[in-house]
Amino acid sequence: MKVRMADKVEQFRTVWMEGLTVKIINQVKLPYEFEILDLKNYKETGEAIRNMNIRGAGAIGAAAGYAVAQAALEAPSQSYDACLKYIEEAADYIKSTRPTAQNLFYAVDRVLGMARSVKSILGAKLSAKKVAQQIADEDANACKSIGEHGEPLIKDGFKILTHCNAGWLAFVDYGSAISPIYTAKEKGKNVFVYVGETRPRLQGASLTAWELSQEGIEHKVIADNMSGWLMQLGKVDMVIVGADRIAANGDVANKIGTYEKAVLAKVNKVPFYVAAPTSTFDISCKTGRDITIEERSEGEVLYIKGYCSKTKSVEEVRITPEGSHALNYAFDVTPAKCITGIITEKGIIVAKKKSIEALLK
Amino acid sequence: MKVRMADKVEQFRTVWMEGLTVKIINQVKLPYEFEILDLKNYKETGEAIRNMNIRGAGAIGAAAGYAVAQAALEAPSQSYDACLKYIEEAADYIKSTRPTAQNLFYAVDRVLGMARSVKSILGAKLSAKKVAQQIADEDANACKSIGEHGEPLIKDGFKILTHCNAGWLAFVDYGSAISPIYTAKEKGKNVFVYVGETRPRLQGASLTAWELSQEGIEHKVIADNMSGWLMQLGKVDMVIVGADRIAANGDVANKIGTYEKAVLAKVNKVPFYVAAPTSTFDISCKTGRDITIEERSEGEVLYIKGYCSKTKSVEEVRITPEGSHALNYAFDVTPAKCITGIITEKGIIVAKKKSIEALLK
Numbered sequence: 089m090k091v092r093m094a095d096k097v098e099q100f101r102t103v104w105m106e107g108l109t110v111k112i113i114n115q116v117k118l119p120y121e122f123e124i125l126d127l128k129n130y131k132e133t134g135e136a137i138r139n140m141n142i143r144g145a146g147a148i149g150a151a152a153g154y155a156v157a158q159a160a161l162e163a164p165s166q167s168y169d170a171c172l173k174y175i176e177e178a179a180d181y182i183k184s185t186r187p188t189a190q191n192l193f194y195a196v197d198r199v200l201g202m203a204r205s206v207k208s209i210l211g212a213k214l215s216a217k218k219v220a221q222q223i224a225d226e227d228a229n230a231c232k233s234i235g236e237h238g239e240p241l242i243k244d245g246f247k248i249l250t251h252c253n254a255g256w257l258a259f260v261d262y263g264s265a266i267s268p269i270y271t272a273k274e275k276g277k278n279v280f281v282y283v284g285e286t287r288p289r290l291q292g293a294s295l296t297a298w299e300l301s302q303e304g305i306e307h308k309v310i311a312d313n314m315s316g317w318l319m320q321l322g323k324v325d326m327v328i329v330g331a332d333r334i335a336a337n338g339d340v341a342n343k344i345g346t347y348e349k350a351v352l353a354k355v356n357k358v359p360f361y362v363a364a365p366t367s368t369f370d371i372s373c374k375t376g377r378d379i380t381i382e383e384r385s386e387g388e389v390l391y392i393k394g395y396c397s398k399t400k401s402v403e404e405v406r407i408t409p410e411g412s413h414a415l416n417y418a419f420d421v422t423p424a425k426c427i428t429g430i431i432t433e434k435g436i437i438v439a440k441k442k443s444i445e446a447l448l449k
Numbered sequence: 450m451k452v453r454m455a456d457k458v459e460q461f462r463t464v465w466m467e468g469l470t471v472k473i474i475n476q477v478k479l480p481y482e483f484e485i486l487d488l489k490n491y492k493e494t495g496e497a498i499r500n501m502n503i504r505g506a507g508a509i510g511a512a513a514g515y516a517v518a519q520a521a522l523e524a525p526s527q528s529y530d531a532c533l534k535y536i537e538e539a540a541d542y543i544k545s546t547r548p549t550a551q552n553l554f555y556a557v558d559r560v561l562g563m564a565r566s567v568k569s570i571l572g573a574k575l576s577a578k579k580v581a582q583q584i585a586d587e588d589a590n591a592c593k594s595i596g597e598h599g600e601p602l603i604k605d606g607f608k609i610l611t612h613c614n615a616g617w618l619a620f621v622d623y624g625s626a627i628s629p630i631y632t633a634k635e636k637g638k639n640v641f642v643y644v645g646e647t648r649p650r651l652q653g654a655s656l657t658a659w660e661l662s663q664e665g666i667e668h669k670v671i672a673d674n675m676s677g678w679l680m681q682l683g684k685v686d687m688v689i690v691g692a693d694r695i696a697a698n699g700d701v702a703n704k705i706g707t708y709e710k711a712v713l714a715k716v717n718k719v720p721f722y723v724a725a726p727t728s729t730f731d732i733s734c735k736t737g738r739d740i741t742i743e744e745r746s747e748g749e750v751l752y753i754k755g756y757c758s759k760t761k762s763v764e765e766v767r768i769t770p771e772g773s774h775a776l777n778y779a780f781d782v783t784p785a786k787c788i789t790g791i792i793t794e795k796g797i798i799v800a801k802k803k804s805i806e807a808l809l810k
Contacts, residue, residue, distance in 0.1 A: 119770035282776070285750070287648060287672035290768050297773040309775040311648035311750055312673045313706025317742075317781035320708060345674025347681060348709060351716050381678075389646070389672055392753050394766025405755025405764055407651050409480035412658040414670040415643070420678035 119298035144258025149191030153220035156199035160216035231262035233433035238268025252343035254330025338424030339376030350426035376421035389414035480659035505619025510552030521577035592623035594794035599629025613704035614656035615691025699785030700737030711787035737782035750775035
């Protein structure tokens with residue numbers, strides 16, 4: 089997707105590979121600075137995943153696949169066993185960087201499996217790189233298809249609310265929730281986006297607002313408290329959010345606050361869509377109750393990071409009295425009954441119209 | 450109410466008068482520093498209101514009444530006319546400091562009216578001070594009564610969600626939404642408070658968390674996005690919020706986000722109470738649609754203030770990309786049908802049980 093430089097507009101993916109180097113947009117520096125990180129070996133790529141220089145399900149998966157490919161290309165060429173041992177150790181290390189990221193495990197296992205199945209040193213190296221590239225391309229293509237399936241839902245002039253960052257920075261390209269918006273814009277429709285800032289980590293205010301600025305899409309940031317009032321005023325035509333995990337019954341785990349927007353949308357008769365690749369479905373979870381919700385450090389609520397013009401750098405400030413504590417649920421579960429439809433790369437699942445099982449076949 | 454000093458606990462009101470001086474807790478410095486401001490004359494008191502060193506309906510009203518009393522005491526004593534002219538000019542100035550604050554107008558007019566009705570210089574001066582004190586005491590007493598009426602709703606062990614700051618810092622003492630919690634605590638009940646941080650201005654994270662700390666009430670701050678999920682998990686027994694204005698039909702204008710909490714409470718069958726003195730009712734507004742909702746500067750969303758340990762002072766940081774814009778509705782309207790009851794100093798109004806008209810008689 090587009091990034092606006094001082095004098096031109098360039099096309100970027102969130103993560104890609106050039107020779108032995110994995111390149112990523114450094115998301116830790118956004119939205120204050122645009123920086124490409126060159127990750128020279130699998131350990132550097134693993135560290136970048138661990139430090140959240142790259143985040144978002146699809147983007148992490150692609151980076152992890154590339155990291156295993158790096159390990160394969162770096163691996164010693166004396167013997168096949170030594171080569172494979174090196175790749176396997178690398179795979180274990182990469183899995184340890186974000187131990188709850190499903191896409192990471194999927195990508196690592198797929199690249200490693202390919203390296204194992206090709207019983208020659210050169211074959212293992214080349215096929216690992218090829219599969220890693222396939223994983224990245226599949227992610228980008230799935231997101232592009234989500235855009236195409238979701239686009240007809242957007243009418244010219246629509247004002248769309250989104251939450252968190254489910255744009256191209258969270259995937260290899262295009263994004264999930266934002267992809268239909270990009271496609272609508274490409275087709276000449278006027279769209280306006282309300283960007284929920286998404287406390288505590290502010291992914292909306294920082295990442296989504298940055299993405300939309302790069303793509304020239306009109307938007308305004310709102311405090312998370314404002315979405316209900318905008319719906320009551322009739323100023324929201326549609327909500328689109330991403331998903332972290334979708335249960336077999338269509339319940340959706342996503343960034344904390346998603347459930348609130350879904351209930352408010354239902355009460356105010358605003359269509360509420362979830363957009364996610366089918367890889368997000370976890371049919372081992374029958375319902376949302378089977379999904380474990382992560383509680384994170386209270387520091388994310390007690391402190392906020394932002395750019396300080398006095399020190400000319402990003403600073404962390406405490407917003408609460410010394411000694412006060414906070415709760416920090418990272419995700420919530422939205423019941424399927426609050427969801428108008430789930431936009432996937434294979435089509436739109438509408439409750440009671442097309443079953444999840446039928447679509448996943 | 451209580452303030453914990455290094456070596457002792459002291460009792461304070463939010464605003465009071467000693468001789469010619471109005472004293473206030475400087476809310477701009479909270480929660481990072483506790484400071485009493487000495488306001489030597491009506492102009493200093495007016496400036497403190499304008500700069501939001503004191504905020505909250507009841508607290509502003511009391512401060513404004515005291516400011517007119519200061520003007521009366523400062524006024525020239527050569528002639529009654531010169532004295533009254535001085536007070537009237539001061540009253541105009543004080544009204545200009547927060548031109549949308551109803552309680553401010555009420556207090557200024559009441560003190561000025563008394564000064565006008567007593568046709569002697571000394572009488573005007575003394576009666577102005579007396580009425581200003583009455584206004585402050587009435588506010589504190591109303592809030593104390595709200596606490597007594599609301600307390601029986603709170604069962605031992607309740608976990609209560611509140612939003613914004615409707616505690617004693619917003620009034621002269623006790624507060625509205627928090628007053629029943631203080632009374633319950635006094636009566637030996639265990640209570641726990643979820644403090645919604647209340648973006649954009651974070652009155653919950655800063656002021657409410659500070660108040661509850663001073664009073665030794667167990668609490669945790671949550672991001673505004675988390676209240677719905679806590680309700681879905683069954684972890685919230687009750688919601689109590691304050692009100693900025695209440696229409697004749699019981700619709701409530703309050704801090705942005707209140708409407709969201711009310712809808713989520715209704716959907717999750719959690720009792721949702723509004724606590725406010727009857728002076729908050731504006732029966733000239735038939736319904737919530739007649740209440741004008743203020744839009745404030747986008748800077749409150751784009752920037753956040755907090756204590757920076759690096760610079761050892763309060764800093765403002767930007768959380769959005771340069772050039773992004775924000776919407777900033779300061780209040781919203783909660784329909785009466787989402788409200789379980791309104792706790793006032795005269796009793797609790799429960800929809801369809803006791804009419805607002807009957808209670809206001």
